[in-house]
Amino acid sequence: MAMTVTRAAIYEAADKLSNWGRWGKDDQIGTLNNIGPDEITAAGRLIRQGKVFGLGLPLDVKIQTGLFGGRWNPIHTFLATGTDAYSGNQAEGGLQYADDALNMPIQGSTHWDSLNHIFLDGKMYNGHDARLVDSKGGAVNGIENSREKMVGRGVLLDLARFKGVDCLEDGYAITNADLDACAAAQGVEIRKGDFVIFRTGQQEKCLREDDWSGYAGGDAPGVAFENCYWLKEKDVAGICSDTWGIEVRPNETSEVNQPWHWVVIPAIGITMGEIFYLEKLAEDCAADGVYEFFFTAPPLNLPGATGSPINPQAIK
16 A cells, blocks of 8 residues: 655654664764675675676766756866867967866766755754755765765666566656565565665666656656655665656655655665666666676765766676
């Protein structure tokens, strides 16, 4: 039976599932504390074939379509080019070179959300005041705190392939039972400290059709609100997907926007990865039946930031 999502249910979940103080009052990495030397060395032993899969979407793919305000597509500008060198526009006798610049929102493509990205009633993870994130950046819970923690065992849950479809329908709420059944069918166990990555096929559909009109902020398949309980029970390090916002859209309630986010970031302290490119990894996992791998996705060392662009790596 589906969980009824109300404002009261959101606050109940935030209270029951809170990790505030679990790793001390000064903690700024949340569930990444579930990864230690033993987990990392065990993950390293998953590298058996030397296959590497980059999970970052190309930055020239224009996913921002105006549905979610305030973000734009990455702007890649060349400041100097080989044409400049060839035509003599660079200093005589000087170094001939090309140079470029990148302008983009943190969440403009494949990225991590950090623990100062979402607030609940003016508080962020571990009880810190939202006002500690201002125009100069975040004084606490910034992405730089996780710069040495984004490494461990990755597990792909290929929900689209498990359901026998190219892409889950927009608005399909992935239940905890779906996740468990998919893991069982793939013969993989979800463990404490894992990075759980799930594939809906939505991004691949947008790539095939060259149509991103509903991707960033529109309707999408994604986890049901009940997933916040699953995350706490499994004690995973992080959760990632090929969608814009991980949770199902339209949301399961009209009372608030993005109810799952209200709980998982500020209360549980989950660092989440969004807009992951999963097609090639999923094809390889389906071919060899191995859905676990060494995973690494270090963020930029950008103090105070609410997240970071990344090019995650799955290594088998």
